[in-house]
Amino acid sequence: MGAIQRGTYTFEIEYSVSHQNGAVHVYEDGTFKQELPFEFIGEKPDEAKIEKMIDQYYDNLT
Numbered sequence: 359m360g361a362i363q364r365g366t367y368t369f370e371i372e373y374s375v376s377h378q379n380g381a382v383h384v385y386e387d388g389t390f391k392q393e394l395p396f397e398f399i400g401e402k403p404d405e406a407k408i409e410k411m412i413d414q415y416y417d418n419l420t
Contacts, residue, residue, distance in 0.1 A: 359405060364416045367391075373403050382412060 362369040366387050373380025373396075380403055382394040394411060398404065 359402075359408070362409070362412055364412065367416060367419075369412045369415075371403070371408060373398065375401060382408065382415075384415065 359371050362371075368385040368388075370383045370385070371380065372383065378399060379395065379397045381396065384391045384394065394415060396403065396408070396411065398407075
């Protein structure tokens with residue numbers, strides 16, 4: 359799972375399987391803006407749920 363671009367925003371995903379949590383780090387033009395934490399079950403987070411979280415965040419900006 360790599361970085362996701364939305365306009366001038368970059369969303370970088372990091373997660374820990376052993377802790378079953380992670381975060382999406384939000385950058386605007388390379389400047390850190392916010393961390394969006396999440397939890398998951400299994401070996402990796404659900405990519406569709408992360409994309410939905412990113413879409414909701416981005417939609418609320420406009």
